[in-house]
Amino acid sequence: MSESGVRWVEVDEHVGLVTDILTGLGAPEEAARWQAQVLLEGDLRGHPSHGLRRIEVLAGRIRRGLAVPDAKPRLEWRTPAALAVDGQRGLGPPTAARAVDALLERLVDTGVAVAAIRDTNHLGMLAPYVERLAADGVVGLATTTSEALVHPWGGIPAMVGTNPLAVAVPSEEEPVVLDMATGEVSMGKVLDHEARGEPLPQGSVVDARGVPTSDPAEAVKGAISPFGGAKGYALAVTLEVLVASLTGTALGRDVRGTLDATDHCNKGDVLLAIDPAAFGQDDRGPLQRFVEELRSCPVAPGHERVTVPGDRARERRRACLGQGAVPIAEVTWERAVAWATEVGASPGVPRGEEP
């Protein structure tokens, strides 16, 4: 249960620590729990860059007034299907969760609805939001802008966000869940590899002159490459302008506030919900058979198996939940505990459902 520099933390302890830090900083219990659950999901799914590691920047943002833990987001239905959300600088997860609830309620009438969210903090992993829609039988799509870390195809400097796209489509059993960034690697991975002196896959990053490299130290001075070359770049730019055009938020190098504790968070988020039943479609049998056929497809040399989007994250998540614990870098844990101590919470004490 242990690796060098990694500690297995009980799930309740993880959630409890984040909740304590945030309530200690003035967050209402419910908002703190939403944020804690989303950070837990990052760690459960093997994306520590979206896990507990984020609490330090988030706590720093709250301290500086850049994130307002007890903010009350303003939700305005400007048309029957268009929801404009002003997060009032609040925490991302409770803001987005309220938008998801509003979309689900509205779908009963409209079948289709979109939320354009601005002025909220980092949402964390997007999969949980679209999974929540899919759990209600609804197709969910989420995308967001982020700091410019990716170079344009053929260009040198980082000018485009790692703009993730998440889509969940309900099936008979587990939904199909896409959740991917449009960069070839994450900046978290670049920094991890730099710390360990380990090379990155060739083609995933460029140096400051725009030349592909595998040296993470050069990549830090350069940029992340878009996944899939010209097509991936085109998708990343398209998501960037789509989000900005619906939310009126920043673009390119002007985007700030999800990785730093110094700037207003001016990225945007878009959530889209479509109910297949609104189109008269409710038979999920063919979709279920298709994904099963994919999973049992003959495997190519050099590969182990064929999966469907969402499979790997779900397996990793279940494995952790099965043992009730999640792997956290020691340094991440120590910093979180230090924050808990600083805000006067009792660090590391497991909490039940009720405080």
Place this chain on the structure above:
Amino acid sequence: MSESGVRWVEVDEHVGLVTDILTGLGAPEEAARWQAQVLLEGDLRGHPSHGLRRIEVLAGRIRRGLAVPDAKPRLEWRTPAALAVDGQRGLGPPTAARAVDALLERLVDTGVAVAAIRDTNHLGMLAPYVERLAADGVVGLATTTSEALVHPWGGIPAMVGTNPLAVAVPSEEEPVVLDMATGEVSMGKVLDHEARGEPLPQGSVVDARGVPTSDPAEAVKGAISPFGGAKGYALAVTLEVLVASLTGTALGRDVRGTLDATDHCNKGDVLLAIDPAAFGQDDRGPLQRFVEELRSCPVAPGHERVTVPGDRARERRRACLGQGAVPIAEVTWERAVAWATEVGASPGVPRGEEP
């Protein structure tokens, strides 16, 4: 103006020939012109696989009753924002054009609307539909399923469509226009390279054992690789299940009817329209500045310039329109003329706006 095996065809002549063939086969003038314009767009943008080359299969489909040129699509608003379209086996372009019109009309009230289209023939390039939405200041998204030509990531046989995604986002000047298939190459390109005995880029196709190859003859027995590896595969599958779940159409290897003249066309199409004004957003200045900044970005070694999605297709299109002609493979032209002769039209005679 000429290359070996290629003829420059006047734009009016191209449109006239297709219109003649289709009206000769029973299509109303307006439907025939929609179809002709969409095939022209394929050739103008440098995608002959979506150009005049398609007329042969389409004419064959009409002859066999698989495409009904005078079909009247049924459009049903099942909720204020959900439009179900039954194409009644009609031509794809006039069906989709009617759906776009209906979406635009509805957006005035709802700001967001989705059309789920089934039982129509191949739509052709998707960019023209989303560009039409963008011309009205609206964000457009289009996606469609297609025959299984792409192998799953880690799998051997072709089981996923080349499922294209098109998105247009209005700017102050030209919109940003994504229009890409999720396969690394098109089957048209594979067949072209096979005919010319020219290798394909390594990584773009696999042979019948699932091993990457550059030999197009091996690829024909194998499959096309998804663009961008595991992420591109995940996107392709997600689009496939998204379209099928909203339209109730076929999945994977069951998809037929866009490349053959033997089977009912059972793919689906989804169009999504979102009006930024519905969210109170109408300032396109920042978006315009962002795309200009991308275009003037410092260029990486080995590249010529940085473009924005839509730039290259637009340039190619304008260059052709500037000289009023489009390059067509001789064999494609001859086959189209043969069809015109067979259906009793006068092949190759330029036509004005009115017949």
